[in-house]
Amino acid sequence: MQISKALLGLVKQKGLAGVTMGEIAKEAGMATGTLYIYFKNKEELINYLFFDCRKEALKNYFLNYNESKSFKTGFRTVWMNILNFRIQNFEEVVFMDQCYHSPFINECTMKLTKEMKKPLYKLIERGKDENIFKDMDSMALLTFMIGSIHEGVKNAHYNQKTLTKKDIDSMFKMCWDGMKK
């Protein structure tokens, strides 16, 4: 939706703290009042987008994942999906980051987004079941995986570095070597 696009763009430019309803409307090509037809207020708009981004992201993470292939292949697929999604949707990454400690996101939205991570846990657990990953807390493993991607994508962006296939393969190798037994 154009409202979402506008909000994402503005947050990337000036952060959540610098975004006004007036600007969002202008950027979305509509009158301020029109925003209030679709969303009760700013908080609701931001919660909607927050949840929507999570949904959109998770939808992409398991593209081309095929459980019948080897674990490493599957894990690599998901890892690459997450990386690519975050590179191509960096605005969403920024927006989500900014939301975590904002006064806008409510408990409910937060809980729902946590729920959605389950498929990722399943993936990690498969790695442990097949005796490939270290015998550690699944959450710690997942966090490490996400960290290897998240920090890498942010860093590349802030330093205007385009990640080459070689860069990405090295990043994956670090993550894999760190997680495997």
Next chain:
Amino acid sequence: MQISKALLGLVKQKGLAGVTMGEIAKEAGMATGTLYIYFKNKEELINYLFFDCRKEALKNYFLNYNESKSFKTGFRTVWMNILNFRIQNFEEVVFMDQCYHSPFINECTMKLTKEMKKPLYKLIERGKDENIFKDMDSMALLTFMIGSIHEGVKNAHYNQKTLTKKDIDSMFKMCWDGMKK
């Protein structure tokens, strides 16, 4: 300073977007006008704190680092320092995170904070020189190191999990295994 403490506390509670000068003053136990004796305006206050937090953090990272000891020992020391600092100063982590895409932080502050990372690069390069770390871009290695800590600390905090010594050792092992050849 009490103003800094107040700002950090409030940002953790409600995010940068939700903090007003009035609240900062109240939290710091002074009148609103008093803030303007010390800082020209909100932007200056936030820039000051941003830079100050970076300085404070980096000061701690090399505590007890002894170049004459083995690389692994030194690397472990720094890694632990970063982790502990972030656990014990989680408010600062949140504040810094929120600032990155805020309308408050100016170019100059941003540049200065980048400069300060140099000692960390040196550390990574030592690891490569001693043929211990993978033969990769130093920035990518450093980013991976930071990611392993950053995401871990955030996750532990958000899930109210206290990291045990065992948890931390496992986290370090993942990071080390990922970076070593």
Next chain:
DNA sequence: TTCATAAATGAATAATTATTCATTTATGTT
């Protein structure tokens, strides 16, 4: 103690921004 200077106050003002609503414009049905 008296005076001068510095520091702090917080109510008043200026800006900014969220939200509303009377009016207009588009859409589609008879």
Next chain:
DNA sequence: AACATAAATGAATAATTATTCATTTATGAA
């Protein structure tokens, strides 16, 4: 076309919040 309904507008209003400044309070030197 005439009407009814839905969608959109944006100026006006209500809230919120940054900033100022006339006044008060502390500090310390003479």
